[in-house]
Amino acid sequence: MAVYTELQEDALRHFLTSYDLGTLQSYEGIAEGIENSNFRLTTTKGVFILTLFEKRMNPEELPWFLGFMGHLAQEGIACPLPVVGRDGEALRTLAGRPAVIVTFLQGKSLTEYDTSSCEAVGRMMARLHQVGQGYAPMRRNALDVLGWKDLLERCRSGGDPSLEALITEAQSRLAWLEEHWPDEQTLPRGPIHADMFPDNVFFNQSALSGVIDFYFACTDFLAYDLAICLNAWCFDQDMTYRSEWAQSMIKGYEAIRPLSPQERAFLPILCQGAALRFLLTRLYDWVHTPKDALVTRKDPWEYQKRLAFFAEQDYV
Numbered sequence: 001m002a003v004y005t006e007l008q009e010d011a012l013r014h015f016l017t018s019y020d021l022g023t024l025q026s027y028e029g030i031a032e033g034i035e036n037s038n039f040r041l042t043t044t045k046g047v048f049i050l051t052l053f054e055k056r057m058n059p060e061e062l063p064w065f066l067g068f069m070g071h072l073a074q075e076g077i078a079c080p081l082p083v084v085g086r087d088g089e090a091l092r093t094l095a096g097r098p099a100v101i102v103t104f105l106q107g108k109s110l111t112e113y114d115t116s117s118c119e120a121v122g123r124m125m126a127r128l129h130q131v132g133q134g135y136a137p138m139r140r141n142a143l144d145v146l147g148w149k150d151l152l153e154r155c156r157s158g159g160d161p162s163l164e165a166l167i168t169e170a171q172s173r174l175a176w177l178e179e180h181w182p183d184e185q186t187l188p189r190g191p192i193h194a195d196m197f198p199d200n201v202f203f204n205q206s207a208l209s210g211v212i213d214f215y216f217a218c219t220d221f222l223a224y225d226l227a228i229c230l231n232a233w234c235f236d237q238d239m240t241y242r243s244e245w246a247q248s249m250i251k252g253y254e255a256i257r258p259l260s261p262q263e264r265a266f267l268p269i270l271c272q273g274a275a276l277r278f279l280l281t282r283l284y285d286w287v288h289t290p291k292d293a294l295v296t297r298k299d300p301w302e303y304q305k306r307l308a309f310f311a312e313q314d315y316v
C-alpha cells in the first residue's frame with residue numbers, strides 16, 4: 001500500500017499541461033513503498049513516476065533532495081531525474097500535496113543476490129559519493145545520534161515484555177555509541193543516500209541499473225552510508241552475517257574510492273550505529289502504527305540481531 005492520496009484523472013491531465021510530456025495514456029498507483037503516494041504514468045513521451053509527498057515529508061526539504069538527484073543524474077549516476085515543467089520548476093502541487101515527476105528507471109530490485117551484486121552496489125555507492133562532493137548544499141541528518149535519542153525517548157513498551165527488553169537494550173547500546181561515535185571532523189563527510197536497501201536498487205539481468213528513493217539522503221560520514229549497506233545487504237534471511245558479501249561490497253567501493261585508515265578503523269562502530277538507526281525507526285513505527293493500519297510494520301528485532309553481531313566484532 002502506498003497510495004494514500006486519490007488522484008482524479010481530470011486533475012492529472014490538467015497537471016500535465018504544465019509539462020512538455022505529451023498526453024496521458026494511462027496511470028496506476030504503485031503498491032510498493034510506505035512513505036509517499038506513487039503513480040506510474042504513461043504518456044505519449046514515455047513512462048514516468050509521479051510522487052505525491054505525504055505528511056511525514058517536510059516540503060521545505062524537497063528542493064534539497066530534488067537538487068541532489070538532479071546533480072547525480074547529470075553526473076551519470078543512474079537515479080531518477082526530476083522533470084521540470086515549462087516554467088523550469090520540478091516541484092508543484094497536486095491533490096493538495098507537494099508533487100514531483102521523475103524519470104522512470106528500468107530494472108527490478110533483487111530478492112536474491114550474491115557477491116557480484118554486492119560489489120556492484122559498492123562501486124555505485126562510491127561513485128555517488130565522489131560526484132556528490134560537487135553538490136554543495138548541506139542537509140543535517142535528522143537520524144543522527146541526537147535523533148536516535150529523541151526517537152527512543154518517544155518509544156513506550158505499553159507493558160509488552162519483549163518491547164521492554166528491546167527498549168532497554170537499545171538504551172544501553174545508544175549510551176555506548178554516544179561515547180564512541182566519531183566527531184564530525186574525524187571522517188570525510190558529504191551527501192549520502194542513507195537508505196540504500198535492496199528494495200531501492202534496481203538490476204537489469206545482473207547489471208545494476210539504478211538507485212531510487214533519496215528522501216533520507218543527507219550530509220554525513222561517507223563511510224556511514226557503506227555501514228548502512230553492510231547492514232541491509234550482508235545478512236542472510238536467518239540473520240547470518242555473510243562476510244563474503246561484505247568483502248565484495250567493500251572491494252567494489254574501494255575500487256572507486258579507497259577508504260582511509262580512519263574510515264576502516266571506525267567501520268565497525270558505524271555499522272553498530274547504522275543497525276541502531278534502523279532498529280529505532282522500526283521500533284518507533286512498531287509502537288506508533290495502529291495494528292490494523294494497512295501498512296506492514298517492519299521488524300525491529302532484525303536490527304537488534306545485526307547490532308548484537310556488530311557489537312561483538314571489532315572488524316567488518
Ligand SMILES: Nc1ncnc2c1ncn2[C@@H]1O[C@H](COP(=O)(O)OP(=O)(O)OP(=O)(O)O)[C@@H](O)[C@H]1O
Nearest residue numbers: 030032033034035036038049080103104105212213
Ligand atoms: N524512478 C523510478 N523508476 C521506476 N520505478 C520507481 C521509481 N521510483 C519509484 N519506483 C517504484 O515505486 C516504488 C515505491 O517507491 P519508493 O520506494 O520511493 O516509495 P516511498 O513510499 O517514497 O519510499 P519508502 O520505500 O521509503 O517507503 C518502488 O518500489 C518502485 O517500484
Ligand SMILES: N[C@@H](CCO)C(=O)O
Nearest residue numbers: 195197278281282298
Ligand atoms: N529501509 C528502511 C525503511 C524506510 O526507508 C527499513 O528497512 O527500515
